[in-house]
Amino acid sequence: MSSTNVVVLDNGGGLIKAGFGVEHDPAVILPNCLYRSPSSKKWLHPHPLHTTTTSTDSTAAELDFTSAAVRRPLDRGYLINSDLQREIWSHLFSSILRINPTQSSLLVTEPLFTLPSIQRSLDELVFEDFNFRALYVADSPSLVHLYEASRRPDGLVSRAQCSLVVDCGFSFTHASPVFQNFTLNYGVKRIDLGGKALTNYLKELVSFRSVNVMEETFLIDDVKEKLCFVSLDVPRDLRLARESGKENLFRCTYVLPDGITYTKGFVKHPERIHNYLALKDGTCGFPPLPEETKGNMNRPEIAEMPQDRNRIDLSKNEFDLTNERFLVPEMIFQPANLGMNEAGLAECIVRAVNSCHPHLHPVLYESIILTGGSTLFPQFSERLEKELRPLVPDDYHVKITTQEDPILGVWRGGSLLASSPDFEAMCVTKSEYEELGSVRCRKRFFH
């Protein structure tokens, strides 16, 4: 247990990141859900993923997530089921972190624009159910800003005390301007698309086209993390994805676990995963198209896909992905293609910037910080820059910074804040809460 006794909790819709203030990495990363396999009646706690390994390949190692049903306390990013959250937190605090809440302070993240009723239920959870000594509620953009500013004390982010945090997480995507460590809430813009929707979309596509995987959320999560990428030129890639057989640069086969020889799904030819990188166009400073792909582009565009799909042997329990690999993350950039009446990420950023004071515009464009698990798709920032550049006035620079670990960025900022000397003074203590109540205590956090 740390000497300061501040528990930092980034309560995400997909993953809980929890640990102690001052430390660099969270002690535990835990899926924020309970799961139940079809054969049992009990809801179980998933095992934490450890931070030393990458989050993708340690997930399903010892657990049987096959056809598991999931319950999540958060819906669309907001806490709706506090009973469930209490269950998960008490498991977290008592069996994993082994802390005594009555002697600890809690720093917890809350999404922007949380409704007062949800804020109240969070306060009740913290003070009445767990009896924490003190509470600080932070919003994630300001924590990310804090972390980035501290990492590069000479960088623009810390000199101007201003950045635009693009958080593309599990439940939604936010573009939030931060100024002087405060999120400018009138400038925040949100797209209702995140990793969960993308996984569900991929699940639908695979289920309709090859194997029914509608129940396999965790498996498809893995497929998405391993195989999906962001296309830099969608029409060209769509054309190339029509190629049949081995010539197709995008075709990858994912083998489903059969429970006997493999308990985990895997990609059949891992060396093929990155074939698409050869396609990077000249603007990004990569070598031009290889010879073979140039030749193939002249082929008549006859759809051979359905035939190809029929050729997949269903008994082998594997499926191929071609255009799905880039059309799924594409939805963040073009939600309209999915039928959503929402602007894409680039436009979302422009609107967020435009709602701020004009003097801030050039600085905001130059200090865009990408965070959140869904920004881990390969080529995400390249594509964003490519789309954003034409929308931004010519005399402004566009600079997109990626975090070295986008999933943990918020938590590290929280840990930093918890270690600052003023932290105790910023908290609301239990006695204050008991005296003033939830609403008036919340005024202290300025959001």
Place this chain on the structure above:
Amino acid sequence: MEDDGVRRMSSRTRKVASKMVAALASTDNRTQAAIARLDALENDNAGFEVADANNDDDEASLDDEEGYMQKKQSKSTKRKTRQAKALEARKAPRTFLELIHEANLESLPPHVPSYLRAAVGPPSSTSRRHFCTVCGFSASYTCVRCGMRFCSYRCQNVHNDTRCLKFVA
């Protein structure tokens, strides 16, 4: 083309989910179906039948004996009284959309930022790509019956055979 002659169709009536019959009556309802499809993307658990979260949570409480008994009873009585429904609604966690509705965010003055005003809003250009719902490539044709997209004759057939007029996203 094979379409020249009279198209031979089975005389059997097509099975359509009852919800969809109403939803497909007008173009406006068609967009409603599209919205429902988008909503389904936020579901935790798959299953086209688990359309609303309340059902989901009912099922979820079945793990203890009590819940199981209640379910049995409710099956036997067939119809719930209004009071019982209200009680159940109070017990079950509410969905986020219900909470939003309850918070009455529309009544806030226009300068106050809120969840609703933070939404990014419609795109500036109305153009969009349409992808074939069968194979995923760009689709030039629209199904006249349900409005889904397909790119070729072959995909049209697959579409008609599998999910035209079905409540499947």
